[in-house]
Amino acid sequence: MKKLVYGKAGFDEAVRSLYDRPAFPPEAEASARDIIAGIRKRGDEAVAEFAEKFDRVKLLPSEFQLPLDEAKKIASKLSSADKLAIRRALKQIRQFAKLTRPRNWMKGVRSGVKVGEKFTPMERVGVYIPGGTAPLVSTVLHTAGIAAAAGVKEIVAITPPGNTHPAVMYAMLQAGVTEIWRLGGVYGVAALAVGTGTIRKVEKICGPGNAYVTAAKKLLYGEVGIDLVAGPSEILIIADKSANPEFIAADLLSQAEHGSGLEQAVLVSTDHALIGKVEKAVMRQRDSLKRQETIDRVLANGVFLIEVPDEETAAEVASGYAPEHLEIQTVNPERVARLVTAAGAIFLGEWTPESCGDFCAGPSHVLPTAGSAKKFNGLETASFYRRTSLVSYSQAALKRDAEIIARFGAMEQLDAHGRAGTIRVEK
Numbered sequence: 185m186k187k188l189v190y191g192k193a194g195f196d197e198a199v200r201s202l203y204d205r206p207a208f209p210p211e212a213e214a215s216a217r218d219i220i221a222g223i224r225k226r227g228d229e230a231v232a233e234f235a236e237k238f239d240r241v242k243l244l245p246s247e248f249q250l251p252l253d254e255a256k257k258i259a260s261k262l263s264s265a266d267k268l269a270i271r272r273a274l275k276q277i278r279q280f281a282k283l284t285r286p287r288n289w290m291k292g293v294r295s296g297v298k299v300g301e302k303f304t305p306m307e308r309v310g311v312y313i314p315g316g317t318a319p320l321v322s323t324v325l326h327t328a329g330i331a332a333a334a335g336v337k338e339i340v341a342i343t344p345p346g347n348t349h350p351a352v353m354y355a356m357l358q359a360g361v362t363e364i365w366r367l368g369g370v371y372g373v374a375a376l377a378v379g380t381g382t383i384r385k386v387e388k389i390c391g392p393g394n395a396y397v398t399a400a401k402k403l404l405y406g407e408v409g410i411d412l413v414a415g416p417s418e419i420l421i422i423a424d425k426s427a428n429p430e431f432i433a434a435d436l437l438s439q440a441e442h443g444s445g446l447e448q449a450v451l452v453s454t455d456h457a458l459i460g461k462v463e464k465a466v467m468r469q470r471d472s473l474k475r476q477e478t479i480d481r482v483l484a485n486g487v488f489l490i491e492v493p494d495e496e497t498a499a500e501v502a503s504g505y506a507p508e509h510l511e512i513q514t515v516n517p518e519r520v521a522r523l524v525t526a527a528g529a530i531f532l533g534e535w536t537p538e539s540c541g542d543f544c545a546g547p548s549h550v551l552p553t554a555g556s557a558k559k560f561n562g563l564e565t566a567s568f569y570r571r572t573s574l575v576s577y578s579q580a581a582l583k584r585d586a587e588i589i590a591r592f593g594a595m596e597q598l599d600a601h602g603r604a605g606t607i608r609v610e611k
Contacts, residue, residue, distance in 0.1 A: 344368025
């Protein structure tokens with residue numbers, strides 16, 4: 185764990201270096217580029233080759249897809265208690281999704297002029313469900329569940345071969361997944377984006393992944409829609425002397441256990457004594473956790489304990505860092521939240537751990553990381569819609585604006601544009 189104190193030598197430089205953290209290393213992009221090129225050129229043949237190379241599974245193109253009936257058999261092995269937890273979480277996620285669905289509207293803004301917006305659900309989207317060291321059941325709900333609530337008809341899930349945990353399968357079926365493909369990593373994302381003889385391409389790909397998956401999504405952006413460019417998970421906690429150090433320690437460790445070892449966990453506190461208490465609590469709680477090897481890598485390189493003089497400075501540091509998850513454990517968390525200008529999601533008060541957001545609160549846990557909250561929003565219901573603007577003019581309204589149209593056509597040397605307006609109102 186690294187300690188930084190406001191006003192001491194090196195503080196500004198150290199904090200600024202935290203702001204500039206890449207979502208993925210350059211070598212990830214180079215590797216992803218080669219795999220994508222292989223999928224473009226050789227389609228299913230390359231998919232099978234990469235499945236064997238990266239996931240050590242030999243698959244024929246006819247075996248890429250996991251039949252839903254098979255998924256149902258696997259899901260039937262899940263306990264009743266786990267099924268109930270998934271259904272409850274999904275209900276709350278869908279509730280939020282429905283509250284945030286964009287609405288069509290049309291409004292008269294000037295005499296004879298109406299403008300508005302029309303929102304149409306996408307027809308076919310892909311959701312990436314990582315495999316790795318943990319069955320990420322919640323990611324299914326926070327991607328496919330929201331897409332279904334938006335009205336997407338075809339929801340295509342891709343997940344590495346072997347990621348057939350009963351909870352993952354049950355969540356897919358409950359969330360509305362219509363196809364399941366046993367394809368992982370960059371080659372799976374590329375197959376969905378460009379299409380192959382067996383796999384029909386999608387309109388958008390959503391969901392978190394490792395550095396290589398993130399690099400692939402960036403490279404494929406434009407050919408397919410993506411949700412965002414996100415790196416390793418991270419949390420920043422703003423706390424004052426009223427905060428409970430045991431709660432803070434637990435929340436810092438919740439990010440450190442994710443798996444890559446590149447995660448970050450940051451405490452920004454106005455209380456010197458609290459920082460010492462949190463440091464001790466982290467080490468004590470660490471001893472009771474299972475993923476100690478991963479946690480230790482993050483403790484060595486990715487945990488920062490920052491002391492600042494006031495809440496305004498804390499909010500300034502948080503805004504510059506633009507964390508994926510921001511917890512505010514202060515006497516008046518709402519006040520501090522108003523001062524923060526960039527964060528993927530904000531969790532207010534000591535009774536709102538970030539894990540509420542990960543699993544069951546409602547908003548999607550697919551959030552911008554690596555400072556990209558300054559540029560991207562997290563996944564939301566609107567992410568699965570096409571937005572179309574609507575414009576309607578009456579003849580009289582066009583007469584009023586014809587001169588503007590003509591002037592702009594002349595200024596931009598686009599006389600046909602101007603003529604398209606004036607021809608309608610000439611006597």
